[in-house]
Amino acid sequence: MVIHYKCPRCGADMAWDSVHGMLSCESCGHQMRAEDYQTTSHEPEASFGEYASKLQNDLQEYHCQNCGAVLLTDRETAATTCSFCGAGVVLADRLSGTDAPVFVLPFSISKEEAMAAFKKWCKNGMLTPKGFMTANRVKNITGIYVPFWLYDVGGIAEADATATRVRTYTRGDYIYTETSYYHVYRRMRIQYEKIPADASEKMNDAMMDKLEPYHYQDLIPFSLPYLAGFLAERNSYSAEEVFDRARRRAAAYMDQQLRDSISGYSSVTYNTKRTDPACQKAHYTLLPVWMVCYDYKQSEHIFAMNGQTGKIVGTPPLSKGKIAAWFAGISGGLFAAMQLVTLLMGGVFL
Numbered sequence: 001m002v003i004h005y006k007c008p009r010c011g012a013d014m015a016w017d018s019v020h021g022m023l024s025c026e027s028c029g030h031q032m033r034a035e036d037y038q039t040t041s042h043e044p045e046a047s048f049g050e051y052a053s054k055l056q057n058d059l060q061e062y063h064c065q066n067c068g069a070v071l072l073t074d075r076e077t078a079a080t081t082c083s084f085c086g087a088g089v090v091l092a093d094r095l096s097g098t099d100a101p102v103f104v105l106p107f108s109i110s111k112e113e114a115m116a117a118f119k120k121w122c123k124n125g126m127l128t129p130k131g132f133m134t135a136n137r138v139k140n141i142t143g144i145y146v147p148f149w150l151y152d153v154g155g156i157a158e159a160d161a162t163a164t165r166v167r168t169y170t171r172g173d174y175i176y177t178e179t180s181y182y183h184v185y186r187r188m189r190i191q192y193e194k195i196p197a198d199a200s201e202k203m204n205d206a207m208m209d210k211l212e213p214y215h216y217q218d219l220i221p222f223s224l225p226y227l228a229g230f231l232a233e234r235n236s237y238s239a240e241e242v243f244d245r246a247r248r249r250a251a252a253y254m255d256q257q258l259r260d261s262i263s264g265y266s267s268v269t270y271n272t273k274r275t276d277p278a279c280q281k282a283h284y285t286l287l288p289v290w291m292v293c294y295d296y297k298q299s300e301h302i303f304a305m306n307g308q309t310g311k312i313v314g315t316p317p318l319s320k321g322k323i324a325a326w327f328a329g330i331s332g333g334l335f336a337a338m339q340l341v342t343l344l345m346g347g348v349f350l
Contacts, residue, residue, distance in 0.1 A: 005037060005228045015229025018107035018288075018307070023225050034225035099234060100284075101222040103150070105214060107143055107230065107288040107307045114290040114305055115141055121312045140293050143307060145232035145286040146203055149239050150194040150216070151246040155277040157254040158187045163265035184268070186261050190254055194283065197245040201236035203289075205245070210313040211306045214287055218308070222286065232286060239282035250277035 005014040007025035014037075017024035022031040109117075118141070161184045168177050194216045198208040254275040262268050288307025292314075303314030 005225055008032075013228075014225075016106065016226055018110045019113075021106065021108070023228065034223050037225050101147070101286050102283045103219040103285040104145070104222045104226050105216075105219055105285070105287050105308060106226050108218075109288075109290070109305070109307055109310055111141060111143065111290075114143075114292075114307075114310075117310050118290075118292055118303065118305065118312060142291045143230040144289050144291055145227060145230055146208065146289045147199045147233050147235040148196050148208075148285045148287050149199050149235075149242055149246070150196055150283040150285050151239075151243065151250075151279050152191075152193050152281040152283075153195055153246060153250040153277045154189070154191040154280050155250070155254065155275065156187065157190050157258050157275050159258045159262070159273045160185050160271045161262060161273075162269045162271060163262065164267045165264075166266040179266075182265070184262055184265075186258055188254075188257065188261070190257060192250055192253060192277075195246040195249055196287075197242045199235035199237045199239075199242055199284075200233045202233065207302075207304050207313055208289075211289065211304055211311060214306065214308055219285065227286075230288075235284060239279070239284070243279050243282070246279070247277050251275045 005023060007014050007028060007030050009028050009030045014023045014025045020031060023034055023037055024031045163182045163184045165180045198205060290305040290307050292303040294301045303312060305312045
């Protein structure tokens with residue numbers, strides 16, 4: 001089922017306005033809250049295996065309700081735009097029932113703000129080529145709601161260790177070193193909330209991880225109108241399939257908390273150490289991402305921006321000449337510093 005959000009005043013298409021946080025009509029300027037237009041009920045927090053169902057076909061056909069054009073989408077697409085009339089459409093059947101997200105974090109950065117921030121970020125690159133931003137090379141900038149699982153994780157962190165404190169003192173003509181040994185035991189029950197892992201097959205996991213942090217206190221119950229005017233992906237993987245990424249992060253957090261709890265010693269040797277994180281809840285959530293495709297010297301560079309905070313990740317091209325000049329400057333500075341030190345010490349520098 002294809003949904004268009006029509007303006008109740010003039011009948012034109014409405015889209016989500018990230019600046020004002022409202023559904024907005026470009027035709028007559030009317031704005032309204034998403035919850036006043038339509039509220040979609042959401043399922044309780046997910047358990048493993050609940051979202052494992054997959055569509056049988058890679059492509060599915062829909063029809064635009066504005067112009068009647070055929071929309072062909074892959075099985076992960078949940079919101080898109082009509083290629084013929086440009087209307088934003090939401091494929092409601094892909095985000096309903098057990099496929100409905102629990103939460104959504106609406107875009108708070110507009111397309112214009114995202115573009116301006118991206119250009120400023122590129123110009124600040126000290127080692128980027130001179131012509132990197134001299135022309136309009138942005139091929140497209142797209143707002144996408146990326147599916148994530150947010151995990152509530154808890155477990156036991158336990159460590160048994162031998163620690164030492166070393167004291168050195170002088171008595172007469174002798175220097176003494178005294179080492180005291182301690183048996184240290186720690187056992188902690190630790191809870192973490194909303195550890196993220198993206199669930200889209202199309203997105204680069206490392207890039208999505210670098211977009212963090214999001215401000216999860218701004219999460220709201222999922223409602224379809226927030227997707228109007230943006231692209232959206234549905235989850236490619238179930239909560240169980242990507243939990244291992246969140247589990248490894250939780251285990252690293254637990255390990256660090258154990259280490260931080262054993263302080264004030266000269267040395268610590270672990271006899272045994274155990275971290276046992278387990279998933280307690282998994283929240284299916286859509287998070288906002290601006291994707292920028294940038295064309296430079298016949299190659300494409302992909303950048304991503306956190307649609308809430310504006311944080312940008314990606315690797316711009318590097319200028320070989322600027323890199324060489326930078327290294328030459330560093331080397332010349334070190335050479336001059338070494339000469340100065342030698343002269344001050346009365347030595348001879350060759």
